[in-house]
Amino acid sequence: MSPTAETSPNLIRVLIVDSNQTQSQLLRDALRRQGTFKVAHCQGKLSECLSAMQAESADVVLLANGLADDRSRLCELLRGLHSTHPKTAMVLLLDQYNRELVVDTLRSGARGLFCMTLMPFKSLCRCITSVYEGQYWTNAEQMRFIIDALSTAPALRVANSNGHAVLTVREAQTVGLVAEGLTNREIGHELKIKENTVKKSLLRIYEKTGVSNRVELVLYALGHHQEAK
Secondary structure (H helix, E strand, O other), rough: OOOOOOOOOOOEEEEEEOOOOHHHHHHHHHHHHHOOEEEEOHHHHHHHHHHHHHOOOEEEEEEOHHHHHHHHHHHHHHHHHHOOOOOOOOEEOOOOOOHHHHHHHHOOOEEEEEOOOOOHHHHHHHHHHHHOOOEEOOOOHHHHHHHHHHHHHOOEEOOOOOOOOOHHHHHHHHHHHHHOHHHHHHHHHHHHOOOHHHHHHHHHHHHHHHHOHHHHHHHHHHHEEEEEO
16 A cells, blocks of 8 residues: 555655744645645744654754744754754745845754745745755845855854864865855966866865755855854
8 A cells, every 4th residue: 555645754844833823834734735745833932843843853944934033032943953953954934034134044054045925835845845955045135145244254164063174274265265256267266276176176075065066055154154263
């Protein structure tokens, strides 16, 4: 007998964190109808969210818009979830955003920012699938905020969750130049190395950071950025 949608091992487990119960139930029901998600929801409090995660693990957590009203609380929630469940992808559902919110939430561990007022529901489904597969989800304007935040930093140090440097000094310089939008040839000119050497270096950086392209690398660098000491 073939498995049903609710018992299929291939379902993406989604947890909706929202203090608005009616809104979260509507979103839960809409996602369940897609047949590719197993969805639960809880109120938007850190303790309740962590308890829900312990009771039923999630692959993707959707954090609803109301939490963005208190940015410090939101970032605390993101850091708490990222610390206890590092393999769970977190997506912030927004009605509106600004530069500070985008930069702070990605630095705190979010893998996606989805604007509910600008994008259709089908795009949210693609967003969930993308972050589940290890990618990041941002729009063009949010990406510009991220690049600005990295390119204006005095120094770049990409560290893991234990605070240990992931990249060599030269690799960190390469990431900084990628964030500025330079091509491989331009990076080679800046670092006085061959273009092919830059290409090989980027492949090593991708392997170290677990990303697959330049956009994901910039997002990874923002989320794991520390000021050089």
